Amino acid sequence: MYYPLTIPRASCTIGQVMKSSIHPQDYRLVVFSDEQAGFAFLTKSTAQTPETIKWEDGNEYPLVKLHISSASHPFFTGEMRFVDRQGRVDRFVQKMKMAQQLQATTKTKKTAKKQAEGDPKSYQEILREQQSELRKQEKAAATKTE
Numbered sequence: 091m092y093y094p095l096t097i098p099r100a101s102c103t104i105g106q107v108m109k110s111s112i113h114p115q116d117y118r119l120v121v122f123s124d125e126q127a128g129f130a131f132l133t134k135s136t137a138q139t140p141e142t143i144k145w146e147d148g149n150e151y152p153l154v155k156l157h158i159s160s161a162s163h164p165f166f167t168g169e170m171r172f173v174d175r176q177g178r179v180d181r182f183v184q185k186m187k188m189a190q191q192l193q194a195t196t197k198t199k200k201t202a203k204k205q206a207e208g209d210p211k212s213y214q215e216i217l218r219e220q221q222s223e224l225r226k227q228e229k230a231a232a233t234k235t236e
Contacts, residue, residue: 121151122159129161 114136121143123130132145135154143153211219 119151120154121145122154122156124156124159124161126157127159127161129159 116136117134118136119132120135120137120139121130121132122135123143130143132151137152137154139152139154141153141155142150144150
């Protein structure tokens with residue numbers, strides 16, 4: 091059987107005009123620069139920036155600095171390069187070192203405390219000692235009654 095495709099109509103009907111107050115009007119030429127890859131391109135944008143750069147055509151344009159672009163992103167380059175944004179990895183490594191140092195100091199404090207108190211016995215060791223003492227007492231009581 092043949093089922094015709096039904097395509098939903100757009101919510102905008104013929105004759106309607108887009109809202110004029112919600113779309114930006116101040117488009118201008120802006121240079122976007124990926125400093126890690128040494129890649130820059132000129133396009134229209136509404137991005138605001140105080141920095142400017144002299145472009146290849148001799149004119150001066152506003153400059154927007156990028157952390158990652160198509161020239162440095164691993165998906166587009168095919169390389170598995172590691173990009174560290176604003177020292178996040180360094181901060182993580184520093185936190186890990188501090189945590190390991192804290193862990194080591196608490197461990198040494200615990201061992202020092204155990205040594206100062208003497209080796210504490212485990213629950214099982216205490217039970218075994220009590221059971222052996224009870225057996226000795228029972229044997230002593232049994233030998234006295236004989």
